[in-house]
Amino acid sequence: MKGPLSGLRVLDLTSIIMGPYCTQILGDMGADVIKVESIDGDVTRFIGPARHTGMSSTFLHLGRNKRSIVLNLKKEEGKKALFKLVETADIFVHTMRPKAIQKLGISYEEIVTVNNNLIYCGAYGFSKNGPYGDKPAYDDMIQGASGLAAAQTELSGSPQYMGTVMADKTTGLMMLNAILAALYHREKSGEGQNIEVPMFETMSAYTLIEHMYGLTFDPPLDSSFYPRVISKYRKPYQTADGYISVTIHSDKQWSNFFTLSGNTELIHDERFQDIEARTKHTDELYMMIEEIMISKKTREWLNILEKADIPVMPILKPEDLLVDPHLQQINFFEKVNHPSEGDIWNINFPVQFSKTPILIEHFAPRLGEHSKEILCEIGYSEQETIHLFEQGVSFEKLYFKENRIKH
Numbered sequence: 001m002k003g004p005l006s007g008l009r010v011l012d013l014t015s016i017i018m019g020p021y022c023t024q025i026l027g028d029m030g031a032d033v034i035k036v037e038s039i040d041g042d043v044t045r046f047i048g049p050a051r052h053t054g055m056s057s058t059f060l061h062l063g064r065n066k067r068s069i070v071l072n073l074k075k076e077e078g079k080k081a082l083f084k085l086v087e088t089a090d091i092f093v094h095t096m097r098p099k100a101i102q103k104l105g106i107s108y109e110e111i112v113t114v115n116n117n118l119i120y121c122g123a124y125g126f127s128k129n130g131p132y133g134d135k136p137a138y139d140d141m142i143q144g145a146s147g148l149a150a151a152q153t154e155l156s157g158s159p160q161y162m163g164t165v166m167a168d169k170t171t172g173l174m175m176l177n178a179i180l181a182a183l184y185h186r187e188k189s190g191e192g193q194n195i196e197v198p199m200f201e202t203m204s205a206y207t208l209i210e211h212m213y214g215l216t217f218d219p220p221l222d223s224s225f226y227p228r229v230i231s232k233y234r235k236p237y238q239t240a241d242g243y244i245s246v247t248i249h250s251d252k253q254w255s256n257f258f259t260l261s262g263n264t265e266l267i268h269d270e271r272f273q274d275i276e277a278r279t280k281h282t283d284e285l286y287m288m289i290e291e292i293m294i295s296k297k298t299r300e301w302l303n304i305l306e307k308a309d310i311p312v313m314p315i316l317k318p319e320d321l322l323v324d325p326h327l328q329q330i331n332f333f334e335k336v337n338h339p340s341e342g343d344i345w346n347i348n349f350p351v352q353f354s355k356t357p358i359l360i361e362h363f364a365p366r367l368g369e370h371s372k373e374i375l376c377e378i379g380y381s382e383q384e385t386i387h388l389f390e391q392g393v394s395f396e397k398l399y400f401k402e403n404r405i406k407h
Contacts, residue, residue: 003030004356008183010034010091011082012066013106015042017139017165018199019095019123020062021172026091026179027065028349028358034089034374035066036082038073039392041367051341054367060344063364069375070368070394073104078393082106083114084378091179092120097136098128108194119182121195123175128196137199142167146203147224151211154230170206171199228279233286236315237293243315244298246289246305254278256308261292338363371396 008031012023020042027033035042041054048057069085072078086092092111094101101107101122108120125137143149143161152160175197182193210229214222228234236243248257251274258266266272271281278285293301298314305312316324322333322345334346341363349358371394375385388394 002356003028003358004353006030006356008032008090009088010093011036011085011089013092013094013096014123015095016044016168017058017062018168018172019093019175020044021169022123022175022179023066023093024062024064025172025176027362028360030356030359031091033066034085034370035063035068035365036073036085037068037070037367039070039395041070045367055341055364060338060341060364061347064346064360065362066365067362067370067374068365068368069371070396072393073106075391075393077388077391079105081375081378081380081388081393083111085374086111086115086118088378089115089118090183092118093123093175093179094121095123097124097134098122099134112192112194115192117186117190117192119179119186119192119195121175121179121182121197123171123197123199125198126200127198132200139165139167142171142199142203145200147207147211148203151207151225151230154225155232155235167199167203171197171202174202228282231282231286233283233290235286237290239293239298239301240296242298244293244301245313245315246293246301247311248285248289249275249311251275253308253310257305257310260304260308263288336360336363340366368394368396 005026008026010023010026010031010033012019012033012035014020014023023033023035042059042063044056044062045054045059046056047059050056071081073082094106096104098107108122111120112118124133125135125142126132128134140161143166144159146167148166149159149161152162175195178195178197182195186192210226211224213224213226214220215224236245248254254272255267258264258272270277272278272285296304302312302314321327327333332348332350334348335343336346338344346360351358371389372385375388375394376382380388385394389396
């Protein structure tokens, strides 16, 4: 049995991380994802170390379970081939700005003329209906614009970006959610539709879940930021030999912690009686944890706190995850042999389906690796395919001997 989305075809015209993350998950879930690339390829092919040009570490993860076709959409024959692909597709995904899509002639209104059941998803920096509609956008500026960077001010003394491309990946997940919802609607009604997923609005909604705080009310009852998560004392705590992450939340957990740390008198302190009171005294609580944690080694604290059912984990670096006993036991990482890139570590899909297991059917493709195969699938003859290659409309790159990177 193949994945839950087996039988669906996705045309992926996305680049960077946001869109490719969404379509990688669709591919992992069993959809036939056709990555439509320009002659130069998705720039993600060049983000990170690589054994061969165009096959970076980032692309090896985001490009799996996809097939690559090169189409020069600035040429009429390239656009014609894309429209023939659209006839066979269920989902069309892109991350180009509205003006660029209009210029290429592949807007929803134009695409739907050949497939009116299509689910068309466009992800932009900002909703095209607002004054920012055609502004370019990347992860950093959306973290800044959405309030996420400002929320780090108390922790570091100035606005800071998160140490991961959170806006890209979160918006990619929102794209995935929207596409799956549209598929459900189509299953019931037979109707395709146009979906807009803007980064700015997505990340503003994401940030404001807790950081509307007092501004939820009119007039405001408090400031915007949720005090607990912006406290400068909320951080990995230093132990006698490293760092540890402790989250004490419920009344029972705090009572257990006060007892274990030799502060039983605080169990009945009015400042810490319930979550409402503790929220008002967040800094005092976290400062106390900071002072206590350094008295013992990480392993000692893990043993003590786990027995008391207090959530605790060591601080792990990416390289630690590769040897983490839990992740090893569930086979989270798998060493695989990529046909052109050799041995690589694959990150397995984190969700388990009991009836439709997730499979890695395609390694990340070389640029245009499946151009001929896909063109033949939509009716092009051998001679017509060769003509497209000769005209620079498409190509197929199978080998990398000429551009192996030396280390």
